[in-house]
């Protein structure tokens with residue numbers, strides 16, 4: 001019996017990679033222009049991450065020294081510019097440590113109602129576009145305990161950690177009934193500058209979710225190069241074998 005087209009189609013669909021991203025379909029996400037091979041962007045993103053996020057969030061599946069190697073930083077640079085966490089004796093943690101933070105889950109829950117989740121894999125759970133839009137979508141909302149809300153993550157427990165850079169946004173309804181977020185009090189960055197900063201930060205989070213991807217892309221180029229060379233050799237060999245047959 002010949003398998004029916006429907007059966008083949010079903011097998012095909014079952015084998016397709018499924019992307020599990022918990023995006024709310026009612027908000028449209030902006031495309032995040034990230035490029036993990038851009039080392040300068042990764043370094044700027046790491047700087048933002050360690051200055052503004054690690055106070056509350058950890059990235060405890062990653063070590064500082066691995067990060068330094070991948071981002072082209074020496075251990076000294078990592079120790080001086082990225083490590084702000086101290087151990088029980090009050091000494092800065094070593095470069096071989098995991099990226100944990102000092103906030104206990106109990107304290108965090110008291111402060112924010114919900115403990116800040118670990119961010120190592122957040123880019124794989126939420127997707128880069130969600131993160132890029134989320135971090136640019138905080139707005140003032142008096143009804144919330146911290147005075148801010150987020151257009152992508154309704155009633156989020158996190159305040160806008162980057163308000164000094166972005167300023168404050170407000171939800172406004174424009175002439176054709178669309179709601180938009182409008183900066184009403186400027187921060188230290190202009191809109192495009194802030195978008196670039198978030199691009200860098202999301203690039204870093206995407207790298208963090210799968211550190212191997214930089215190496216994989218580099219290796220991929222070698223593999224393709226090898227296959228090209230091999231193609232030429234195989235073609236020449238084929239010509240050699242078949243030349244007496246005809």
Ligand code: HEC
Nearest residue numbers: 052053055056112114115116117122126155156157158161
């Ligand atoms: C003052 C503490 C604090 C700081 C600083 C902070 N966050 Fe958060 N963050 C939280 C809390 C609390 C939550 C949980 C919110 C909730 O689920 O309602 C959260 C949630 C998140 C989430 C959503 C995770 C998910 O999948 O549900 C992301 C993404 C995130 N933070 C990224 C960041 C980034 C990036 C920075 C640095 C720019 C940062 N946070 C700085 C407290 C903080």
